Amino acid sequence: MxxxxxxxxxxxxxxxxxxxxxxxxxxxxxxxxxxxxDAVTTADLPPYTGAVSAFTAMVWFAAGSLCALVAWQQGRERRRLGPLAALLFVLAADDALLLHDVVGPRVGVHEVVFYVVYAVAGLAVARSMRTAERVVARAFWLGAALLATSVAVDVGFVGAHLLEDGAKLLGALVWATVPVLTQGARPPEPGGRVPGTQAEVMRS
Structure with missing residues (x-):
């Protein structure tokens, strides 16, 4: 375009x-x-209702936008950041529209189904991270671990909202650093090698 x-x-x-x-x-x-x-206005709730959830949704959207921007600017990163951007936008929509919490169960789709789909999509993105610079890959996996913790708490514990939502927010924030770290990564060396990747370390 x-x-x-x-x-x-x-x-x-x-x-x-x-x-x-x-x-x-x-x-x-x-x-x-x-x-x-706004739902808070419509339901006549205190303005601070769902503040952390709203902030997390904003982080999802910001992270997805950053991934899309870097992928657009750096053609070599489109295979890696394009799918991650798509996943982040879906997670943002899920958080903002309560897809796995409310919408899914109302139409007969259990929230676990959403988690399985997101996990499969995350693993697909993870495959492309094998050739990313180490600092980028570490940020991705740290964010993934925090998000997995949030899911585990949601499924296995009732009422642990601080741990569940806190881990999710931290995971979203960490994933938001992935495109920033990618933007600052060193360009490939002659021959297509990317300095600092796990594959490059093994070759050396």
Whole structure:
């Protein structure tokens, strides 16, 4: 996509969302404001309700955007950061729209199914991290471990919200460093070798 088309694409995307919102509100028979207004305002809850959850969703979106930007700028990173960006955007939508907590169970899809799908997607991304610079790979695996901890607490313990949501927030923040660390990584040496990768260490 050419740079001059980006603004038009952004406007068209927003317009499409608004049109879809009107159609969805008409389909399910609710006022448009139910879909456009903040849930805390609609439910008349204290403004701090779900503050950490909202912040985590913002981190997901920011991390996904950073991955997409670096992947766009550095063609050699698209195979690695493109799928990670997609996963991060899905996790952001899950957090913001309560997909595995509320939506899935209401339509008969257990939250564990969501976790399995996310785990498989994460493992697919992990395969591409084998050729990443060590500091990038370590950040990815640390974030993955924190997110796995959050899932384990959610499935195995009731009421441990601080541990569950804290581990998830930390994992999201760590994954947000992956594109930043990638942007600062050293360029490949002649012959396609990337300095500092696990494969390069083994060869040396």
């Amino acid at each position: 050419k740079r001059r088309h980006l603004t038009a694409a952004a406007l068209l995307s927003g317009a499409a969302v608004m049109v879809g919102t009107v159609l969805a509100a008409d389909l399910i028979g609710v006022p448009v404001g139910v879909l456009t207004r």
